[in-house]
């Protein structure tokens with residue numbers, strides 16, 4: 001449920017993230033999760049890769065120590081709303097509250113606010129982008145979706161990622177209940193393959 005992306009890019013050139021460097025950007029949505037997030041942090045640390053974690057305000061409240069670990073290990077933190085509600089049909093007041101509550105809990109937990117927002121379910125419209133502009137947040141979409149939350153053959157995920165990864169690509173994974181037990185079966189292999197192919201992981205601009 002995405003508004004016409006070209007039209008939204010035209011209307012909001014400064015609100016939608018533009019990646020211009022040669023690196024690729026690794027992103028994880030929905031955390032912090034008690035099992036998935038610490039394990040994924042270890043997988044990243046072992047490869048000296050830094051990523052961006054788009055966190056839910058309500059999950060930070062449950063696991064503030066894991067949010068602090070994400071920040072202290074050098075990863076970027078982004079805002080993924082408070083309750084993971086689809087914001088497409090919500091009014092400005094509701095959207096503001098979801099974003100602002102999460103900014104406040106991020107600031108209270110890691111000492112600073114974020115610059116990035118990723119809409120739950122990738123749903124965005126003019127109202128949401130106007131609110132992001134008001135708060136000085138940049139909307140981060142993705143170019144390669146692992147669909148790691150679905151049961152699937154490893155070859156299908158490989159195809160999704162490797163066919164859609166080039167300079168400036170933004171890769172989407174999740175640290176949530178759907179990936180907590182499965183991420184070991186694909187994440188190390190995919191990251192090692194990307195490193196072997198010569199890709200460099202960089203942070204969002």
Ligand SMILES: [Zn+2]
Pocket residue numbers: 029030080084120121
């Ligand atoms: Zn999400």
